[in-house]
Amino acid sequence: ILNVEQSPQSLHVQEGDSTNFTCSFPxxxxxxxxxxxxxxxxxxxxxxxxxxxxxxxxKGRISATLNTKEGYSYLYIKGxxxxxxxxxxxxxTNRDDKIIFGKGTRLHIxx
Amino acid sequence: EPEVTQTPSHxxxxxxxxxxxxxxxxxxxxxxxxxxxxxxxxxxxxxxxYNNEISEKSEIFDDQFSVERPDGSxxxxxxxxxxxxxxxxxxxxxxGLAGLETQYFGPGTRLLVL
Numbered sequence: 001i002l003n004v005e006q007s008p009q010s011l012h013v014q015e016g017d018s019t020n021f022t023c024s025f026p027x028x029x030x031x032x033x034x035x036x037x038x039x040x041x042x043x044x045x046x047x048x049x050x051x052x053x054x055x056x057x058x059k060g061r062i063s064a065t066l067n068t069k070e071g072y073s074y075l076y077i078k079g080x081x082x083x084x085x086x087x088x089x090x091x092x093t094n095r096d097d098k099i100i101f102g103k104g105t106r107l108h109i110x111x
Numbered sequence: 112e113p114e115v116t117q118t119p120s121h122x123x124x125x126x127x128x129x130x131x132x133x134x135x136x137x138x139x140x141x142x143x144x145x146x147x148x149x150x151x152x153x154x155x156x157x158x159x160x161y162n163n164e165i166s167e168k169s170e171i172f173d174d175q176f177s178v179e180r181p182d183g184s185x186x187x188x189x190x191x192x193x194x195x196x197x198x199x200x201x202x203x204x205x206x207g208l209a210g211l212e213t214q215y216f217g218p219g220t221r222l223l224v225l
Contacts, residue, residue: 034213034214036216042218043115043202043216043217043218043219044154044202044216045216046213046214046215046216047213048213049213089154091154099144099156099159100156101146101153101154101155101156102153103153104153
């Protein structure tokens with residue numbers, strides 16, 4: 001059974017600090033890895049899609065890396081701000097066109 | 112910026128009734144998806160749709176579920192005979208030409224089956 005694991009489940013970070021969290025996935029049959037940012041009462045917002053081993057993507061203070069050989073991706077947030085508080089979801093697309101979501105990491109930025 | 116829209120935002124229905132959830136994807140997108148999230152659980156993939164047919168579906172997407180794109184703009188999810196366990200938030204998403212682009216999600220329809 002394909003499973004995407006995210007850790008930690010929940011994270012409290014002081015405003016201004018940098019943080020990162022992990023998405024682990026089975027590396028066989030890999031096609032693409034997606035990161036989404038999901039604020040309460042809104043729909044998931046796409047951050048990145050990555051396909052190649054060693055890929056790094058950056059969007060403002062947020063960046064992500066991908067290791068398809070060992071099956072993990074890191075999401076980094078530099079200098080956390082209150083507006084970064086959200087749930088960060090990762091999702092795996094495999095070659096069968098199935099998309100599997102992790103449970104998310106809920107990030108709380110403390111003032 | 113173009114966006115995916117969904118109607119209704121909330122739907123309450125009696126068990127056994129049929130419901131149709133509607134989505135208007137971004138206009139030049141070709142790949143369409145339905146997901147659901149039962150309260151407190153993770154987002155689950157239901158079905159993907161491309162070139163007017165289902166390309167992939169999950170175990171959840173049984174004979175009670177169907178999708179169609181009746182008029183080239185709307186993308187609908189029909190549940191024929193709703194069950195209590197169908198209560199969830201249903202999200203539609205669409206994606207552009209290349210399969211490796213990000214998906215754009217709609218705001219969701221909250222379905223409550225009584």
